[in-house]
Amino acid sequence: MSDDLVIAGDEFHARDLEQAAVIRNPFPYYDMLRDKPLQFGVRGFPPGTVEGMDEPIPSWAVLKYKDLVHVASNHQIFSSRDRMQEQSDAPTLMLVNHDQPEHTWLRTIARKAFSPKRVEADVAPWLHDTVADMLNEEGSGHLDVMTNLAADLPPKFIARLLGTPAEDFKKIRGWADAYMGTSTMTMAEKAQSNVELHEYYTDQVGQRYDMIKRGMANDDLLTGFIEASGEDGRKLTPEEVVRFCITMVAGGAESSVFLIGNQVAAMLEMPELYQQMRDDRSLVRPFLEESIRRDGPIQRLFRECLEDTEIGGTPIKKGEWVCVFFGAGNHDPEMFERPHEFILNRPNVGKNLTFSHGIHHCIASIVARNEAAAMINGILDRYQRVDQGSGPVTYQDRNFINYGPSSCPVNFVPA
Numbered sequence: 001m002s003d004d005l006v007i008a009g010d011e012f013h014a015r016d017l018e019q020a021a022v023i024r025n026p027f028p029y030y031d032m033l034r035d036k037p038l039q040f041g042v043r044g045f046p047p048g049t050v051e052g053m054d055e056p057i058p059s060w061a062v063l064k065y066k067d068l069v070h071v072a073s074n075h076q077i078f079s080s081r082d083r084m085q086e087q088s089d090a091p092t093l094m095l096v097n098h099d100q101p102e103h104t105w106l107r108t109i110a111r112k113a114f115s116p117k118r119v120e121a122d123v124a125p126w127l128h129d130t131v132a133d134m135l136n137e138e139g140s141g142h143l144d145v146m147t148n149l150a151a152d153l154p155p156k157f158i159a160r161l162l163g164t165p166a167e168d169f170k171k172i173r174g175w176a177d178a179y180m181g182t183s184t185m186t187m188a189e190k191a192q193s194n195v196e197l198h199e200y201y202t203d204q205v206g207q208r209y210d211m212i213k214r215g216m217a218n219d220d221l222l223t224g225f226i227e228a229s230g231e232d233g234r235k236l237t238p239e240e241v242v243r244f245c246i247t248m249v250a251g252g253a254e255s256s257v258f259l260i261g262n263q264v265a266a267m268l269e270m271p272e273l274y275q276q277m278r279d280d281r282s283l284v285r286p287f288l289e290e291s292i293r294r295d296g297p298i299q300r301l302f303r304e305c306l307e308d309t310e311i312g313g314t315p316i317k318k319g320e321w322v323c324v325f326f327g328a329g330n331h332d333p334e335m336f337e338r339p340h341e342f343i344l345n346r347p348n349v350g351k352n353l354t355f356s357h358g359i360h361h362c363i364a365s366i367v368a369r370n371e372a373a374a375m376i377n378g379i380l381d382r383y384q385r386v387d388q389g390s391g392p393v394t395y396q397d398r399n400f401i402n403y404g405p406s407s408c409p410v411n412f413v414p415a
Contacts, residue, residue: 014061015041017325020397026299027340030328034063038314042323044400046082046302047250048090048179048194052187057084059302059321060311063328065335065353067312071303071324072357075100078303078322080360089191090179091198093247094240095363096301103359105230110244110363113224119367122219123160127371130156131378140382140414142389145264146257146405149375154256157371158248163220164204171200176253179246181399201245205238221248248364255297256368258396258404260375262295263288265393265408266342267379267386273344278380288373289349294342296354297402299327326353327403385413 012032016022022029033039043056062068071078082097095106134149143149155172159165177183178193185193208226211217225244229235236244266287267274277283303322310316330352331339337346355362362368379386389409396406 013041014039015043017042017061018044018400023397023400023403024395026325026327026400026403027331030063030325030331033061034328034332038062038067038311038316044300044302044323045181046085047093047181047401048085049088049181050090050187050190050194051181053191054084054088057302057321059323060314060316061325062311062322063325063332064312065329065332068324068326068329068353069357070311071322072353072360075103075359077306077309079306080303082302083304084302090194091243091246093250094244096247096251096360100359105232105234107359107363108230109225109228109236112228113221113244114363114367115224118219118221118224119161119364120370123157124370126160127157127374128378130160131374132381135378135382138412140412142409142411144389145408145410146261150257150260150264150405150408153260153375154371155249155253157256157367158252161220161252161367162204162222162245162248163208163218164222168200171196172249172253173257175200176249176257179250180254180401182254182396182402183398197246197249198242201242201249202238205241205245209238251362252364252367255402256371258297258402259292259368259372261405261408262297262403263291263372263376264379264386264410265405266291266295268388268393268408268410270342271385271387273342274380274386277376278384281377281380283344284373284376284380286345286349288369288376289352290342290344290346292354292369293330293336293346293349293352294340295403296327296330296352297404298354298356299400299403300325301356326356329353379412382415383412384415385411387411387413 014033038060040060042059042061045051045056062071079099080097081099085092098106151173155169158172159169175193175197178185178190208217208222217223225236225241277287300323303324305316305318305320307318333339355365389411391409393405394407
């Protein structure tokens, strides 16, 4: 992947979207393409697939908000099944890559497992204390937020939610990086990481079944996946429970890292807003929501056409792939006024597509929000200011699934 974009302006094409310079800052390039007819040629890698081992499937680039909502709303035409992922050696994801009617059944299972008690009440005190402990350990002064704070809280949170050993959080982080394509591992190392990820949760799930049988299991999310049943009484198989755990890791231990990093970068950008939030904590949630819209980590996913159709007047044939750039929709001026600006209390901020749309809207979005809010409040509690650190914020450019910092140097000024 080249370091610098070599094609721009009127010559910029959808096939150029996977270049490193675009991944680092995709929003100007979305603007170049959004109002043009759909273009074909995006060659990206879905979660779990490995560049050099798996062959990408060329796809149409969808960037307009109304077209993205059309694709996300018409799941009977645009399938979420990922045959590239299925044909790879990577474990496939639950819910994210399922169509109806299985999707509704799985969502019922997930909704029961994701009870407010498990994912909010039971972990809220732990989350508050863990953030405080992490900030105490980091202290004040110059540091890189992405090294420990943003990188470690999400995998710690996933381990806590699932009830797996707390000390394994660094393994979880490494597996998530490899699975989502942002790791610096070699091709062989990424493939091996996927194997280790699957083996780890296969073992953890097997242990949990045994604990349930002996009446010794805790009421955590992993137990919830095992015990929940659909309206028909059917439960998940052990392998499906494993894949639900992997889905939690893929989303919760990777995207949330960049969500936190993007929010701290926004604090650096708007020091006056930081002070306002210190004085009035009711501003934290609006800050979080606008950050999710403007700087949301998830940028794009793939869909496969099940029949001949069209998107925005462009004919799409059965079997062809489309790449839905949700990040481009979040910056569409037809939907969001002055989309590149950070506008607190934006009236329609809830219409953003960061957590998808329709039946595939992320069921764990509340988990990500609570996690990010805990970190924001923890920083506000402890530091008078968050100043620019020893260098600029730099953004990852290894995979276009997520947008966010690879490095975010700050100077934490104690209160």
